[in-house]
């Protein structure tokens with residue numbers, strides 16, 4: 048395994064945009080600390096420590112009140128680091144776990160007590176070795192009440208995943224909108240396909256997140272301030288205002304080449320959600336419905 052990497056900004060700027068009271072950063076991660084929570088033997092990247100203290104300092108700096116911590120692939124199916132961070136947040140965080148599909152009902156109940164409200168299925172080959180659809184469906188059918196499934200996939204496999212996703216019996220939240228090519232614009236084939244998917248069920252949610260990944264210079268995009276992303280994504284938020292949640296994606300796994308300034312990421316919010324109503328839905332009402340319903 049290569050050296051441990053740093054993928055986050057050392058000194059993010061203060062955003063110009065002020066999030067509304069109660070705003071939730073609903074997609075972020077923690078890494079380690081490794082001495083306490085070792086990374087998975089199957090991890091595809093080995094990051095430096097980015098623990099809860101750093102996450103909460105960033106939350107306060109950016110003007111957010113709560114976090115949803117999504118288990119990062121480098122921790123495999125051992126959710127200890129995520130649970131530790133949720134506990135340290137003292138009610139200000141909930142989370143999404145990655146589980147071995149053979150997990151017992153007791154272990155699912157323990158995750159619920161620890162603040163977990165969903166499980167993540169990752170289909171990115173650069174992040175995980177396998178994604179067994181039949182086993183994923185089985186565990187999705189016996190989740191605690193009120194939970195959902197988070198899915199991370201790339202646009203080119205959306206159609207292939209449709210039968211699998213259509214069979215998921217709980218709400219679905221799509222990470223980073225399934226990584227559309229934002230250089231195609233709001234009416235490009237990737238956005239059209241994603242809209243068709245959203246229209247197929249009213250319990251599919253999405254995260255209009257990661258301009259730094261989707262509009263990266265090395266991916267053929269514009270880079271910060273990510274104008275392609277703003278143009279392609281604002282209409283999606285406008286058309287599905289009750290089904291989107293937003294997050295920084297800190298500490299930005301794997302982004303060590305074009306590390307985003309988190310203050311600039313927050314300043315994308317008014318460009319994709321220009322009214323106070325949209326901002327309230329995206330940052331407060333929607334994430335609270337998914338993660339703090341009980």
Ligand SMILES: O=C(O)c1cc(C(=O)O)oc(=O)c1
Pocket residue numbers: 118119120121174222260296300301
């Ligand atoms: O695109 C990625 O590299 C990435 C990785 C992870 C993870 O390693 O869990 O999570 C994300 O949200 C995005």
